Amino acid sequence: MAVEWYLVLSAMLFAIGATGVLLRRSPLVVLLCLELMLNAGNLALLAFARSTGTQDGQVFALVVMVVAACEVVVGLGLIVAMFRRRVPLNVDELRGLKG
Amino acid sequence: MEEVVFFAGAIGALGGAIAVVALKNPFYSVLALVVHLVALAGLFLTLHAEFIAAAQVVVYAGAVMVLYVFVAAYVGGVEEPEWEPITGQRFLAPVLAVALFVELSIAILGTGLKAIGEEGPTVPLGFGSPEAIGTLMLERFLVAFEAASILLLIAAVGAVVLAARKREEEAASVGG
Numbered sequence: 001m002a003v004e005w006y007l008v009l010s011a012m013l014f015a016i017g018a019t020g021v022l023l024r025r026s027p028l029v030v031l032l033c034l035e036l037m038l039n040a041g042n043l044a045l046l047a048f049a050r051s052t053g054t055q056d057g058q059v060f061a062l063v064v065m066v067v068a069a070c071e072v073v074v075g076l077g078l079i080v081a082m083f084r085r086r087v088p089l090n091v092d093e094l095r096g097l098k099g
Numbered sequence: 100m101e102e103v104v105f106f107a108g109a110i111g112a113l114g115g116a117i118a119v120v121a122l123k124n125p126f127y128s129v130l131a132l133v134v135h136l137v138a139l140a141g142l143f144l145t146l147h148a149e150f151i152a153a154a155q156v157v158v159y160a161g162a163v164m165v166l167y168v169f170v171a172a173y174v175g176g177v178e179e180p181e182w183e184p185i186t187g188q189r190f191l192a193p194v195l196a197v198a199l200f201v202e203l204s205i206a207i208l209g210t211g212l213k214a215i216g217e218e219g220p221t222v223p224l225g226f227g228s229p230e231a232i233g234t235l236m237l238e239r240f241l242v243a244f245e246a247a248s249i250l251l252l253i254a255a256v257g258a259v260v261l262a263a264r265k266r267e268e269e270a271a272s273v274g275g
Contacts, residue, residue: 028167033120047146080170081261
């Protein structure tokens with residue numbers, strides 16, 4: 001398969017993830033959609049690694065996975081803390097940074 | 100054969116992604132993301148990224164998604180209100196996403212890169228194997244590897260700080 005197929009697929013997945021971030025209000029689903037976008041980026045990195053025949057892109061993808069895992073851990077911790085303090089779980093109402 | 104795997108993986112990944120956005124219940128969204136990630140791991144295999152595909156299934160579809168399932172079950176179904184902070188957001192968001200996709204596609208397909216229409220060079224045996232990736236990470240990308248491990252440590256400490264119950268809160272809930 002030509003590399004452009006993978007790149008177009010990754011653009012499509014990225015756009016779907018962006019729709020979710022713009023559309024959904026629950027922070028949990030917004031985090032899921034961020035995962036979609038990160039994975040779309042991973043797919044593009046691996047496609048380019050295949051295209052150039054080097055493995056540097058694969059190491060990049062691995063680092064992206066580490067960053068995604070960190071984002072999940074901190075994001076889910078925030079959601080649990082918000083739920084405990086009875087803060088409404090709605091990204092539109094969470095505009096201020098001051099508690 | 101490769102085409103069949105690619106299109107099966109692409110349909111799975113796209114279907115999973117659309118389901119994540121479209122399903123109302125966050126619990127089902129998480130399960131749709133698992134489908135998406137497993138399909139994506141199949142696509143990674145066709146790109147000769149065997150180690151990344153295995154890590155995707157074990158780390159993502161395994162560990163991270165279990166965390167999501169726990170939090171989704173803990174928090175429960177979140178009511179998403181009907182009112183829109185920006186008028187017509189429900190219709191504007193897909194329009195913007197389609198515009199983004201068209202723009203990215205123009206950028207990808209209109210690029211001057213010559214190798215973009217080809218499959219890429221024939222790769223040697225062991226391309227993308229754990230051995231090759233490990234050697235690369237511990238030799239050429241050692242700084243990135245160490246930075247990633249420190250980042251993971253900081254995230255773990257941060258999660259404990261965020262999710263831990265405060266002492267005073269606990270005392271108040273016991274006393275009250």
